[in-house]
Amino acid sequence: MPARSLAWILSAVLLAAPLLVSAQTENFRARLSPMPTTPQTVDSITGEGEVLLSLEGNMLTVSGTFEGMSTVATVAHLHNGPPAQPGPAVHQLVVTAATGGELSGEIELTDEQVDALRANSLYVQIHSEGNPPGELRGWIFPRSQ
């Protein structure tokens, strides 16, 4: 193979590499909203937020914000359960110890968890001092970009 052709192929591969990586990245989003509530608890289970997630291979990058919780956040988790059905926590996330702030994580998922993610069966949950069982929650769904 002529050297010039080889160089052309190499540069084409190098140029395409970011595109290939980008094509392998799957993007997801979760809308955080209050845990199940009633007229009695509507003022003590509050807040909202958004979490953006990207998956490359089995690595999941989590980055989100939240605000308006009734009390200070204590811990955040990634849980495994189909839409609207609670399930066990499978990973811990980093969360700001405040009523609003950020949450993040770099997590290596198992193959089963990757399958669960693609089947809309993972969700994010933030717990708070006033609501130890959880105050904000959001199922993770694919997003187009």
Next chain:
Amino acid sequence: MTDSPDTRRSFLKTWIAGAGACLLLAACAPQDSASEQAAEVALDFSAQAEAGAVAYATNCAACHGAELEGTILGPLLIGQSFVQRWGTQTPALLLGNIQSNMPPGGAGNMTDEDYLNIVAHMLAMNGVDSVSSALTRASDFVIAENISRIVALRRPPEPPAPQGLTVAGNTEDFVPFTPLTAEMLRDPDPADWPMHRRNFFGHSYSPLDEINTENVANLNLEWVWNMHEGDSEPAPLVYGGIVYLINPGNVIQALDGKTGELIWEHWAGPANRQDMRNIAMYNDKIIQATTDARLVALDARTGEQVWETVIADNSKGFANSSGPIVADGMVISGLAGCARYIPEDCFVSAYDADNGELLWQFETIAEAGQPGGDTWGGLDDLFRAGGETWITGSYDPELRLTYWGTAQQKPWVPVSRHMTINDVGLFTNATIAVNVDSGELDWYFQHVPAEALDLDEVFERVLIDRGEEKFVYSIGKHGILWKNDRVTGEFSGFTETVFQNTFTHIDPETGAVTYREDIQNAQLDEWTSACPSSAGGKDWHSMTYHPPSGLIVAPLSQTCLENAAREVALVQGGGGLAASRKFFEMPGTDGNLGKVGAYHADTLEEVWAHEQRASLHTGTISTAGGLVFVGDLDRRFKAFDVNTGEILWETRLGTSVQGHPVSFAIDGKQYIAVTTALGGTSPRTVPGVIATEITYPRWGNAIYVFSLPEGLN
């Protein structure tokens, strides 16, 4: 295993013996003993009521108001309404009802004593003044007999409620009157909207096309009329240019459709603030069901009462929230309030439109020894409850069949009703087709047997002919659009209009549903999470069929719930709903509670959908102008292109838009009318706790009428 009356008596004996033991202890224990203080409190009604005020403030006031005055989230518990509902009952029954159903989110840390104290507080607030001994679970005195002056003790005297005609007039002073015959009802004049959903088939479709996709953006307000306050989900009727309007409290008004001028007003009573969704018209009569389960016929011209009959005994809890349909001179009515354990069951019934004489009744609960009677798990007939027909049915004059949806068994969860998921309970949660001449069941199709989450399949049945085939369509709270052959009842197809996770499988050949295993086996006080919520994927707000496009356009709702069954004892007079509930956003909807979905009647495929944060609170109607109209909680009234779902016009009204839009014409000019209204149950409560940022005035029941300006039509 069931809780028999004997075991119940045994429990009471134990409790009374325990209470007696407490009294003895009180006499010898140290004065600062907490248990002694509790025993002392339990000795005295007023102290009990005082403690109840604290427990009420903590557990009940958020919904029912600090002074029991009611809020948007819960009905009032004081005054005439309370006494009408509970005056003839006993504290024991009131306690049982509250303990089975309240608070909606679960009992939490509330004790039996808290509940007793709350009942004492409610009775004291309602003027119970001849009771001194503490209430017990067995207190069986008649509440009203212990109120010397029911409301006067706590509230300023109220003027006597109006009764009968309060404004006299005659529609013939405005327009000539022509009786509305059975033949005219079969094919209504395009200018009229003479029944709830305009025609017997329930299409909610107007053939008028002056207002269309090209000019709807020019709609202007023509007139407004403020209605009486109270719970309201009204569907106006329009005939011959006169608007007949059902108000809260069983008040009907006749208005000139052109100018909005009041012609007559009639109060059939009771003068409460309760909701009635719709009324009917036949010949020269306006016919209403009342909230206390009567039928009243008024002269359509003058509002004067012509006849009255009782549908069912209101003192036993029976009630109506929707009006009748008049099928060829027969007034056919449903019935609600059938959750109690009493010998009488729910039914559909028919009456002669000329005089109110009963023609037939069809009971929706199969009793032992009757067809379907073996589907109730061997339960004594007394404890078979539910099967309400709380939404008005449809009618096929050629087949001589009236189609109704029935509500589910009560209480809501199988374990609460001492049954299993295999006890399907005919003829609940079904479409029933009843012959209008004989009152006999022609066929039934049970959409969700042994319903387990308060997701009833009771709403309107829409009858659609596609070629030579005759179908009936319905959407219940599961949000599943069902299609059945309306001649035979045979299943013809389904589609899921919103996310649902209650069923793991729906058989495409038979429509048979398989519940999720944890729902099948739900035990007392176990939380089960499911979608949609009891606000329904769809609720009472009816859908429209648009014949030119073949589209069914439905107002839908996207929320979910957690549900936990409560225990209900099998005692006469008991029963109820018996579940704790919490609500949350439906995953995957981005917080959009409202959805307008368009589905083709042949394929059931979703052609378009519009989603929005605010929940929808009117039925959808469609017109020959290619439009769909619907209103929402956020005060918006919108017009969509029926073919694309594009929003072509919207306006914002005084408060939440709620009821059933209509379209009519006078002197060739087309009008669109819609009501704003307050009140309602789950469809209001659930958005109230999820979409808390949506605000609207807590008053403002009204009808708004729109038209095109001259020159733009």
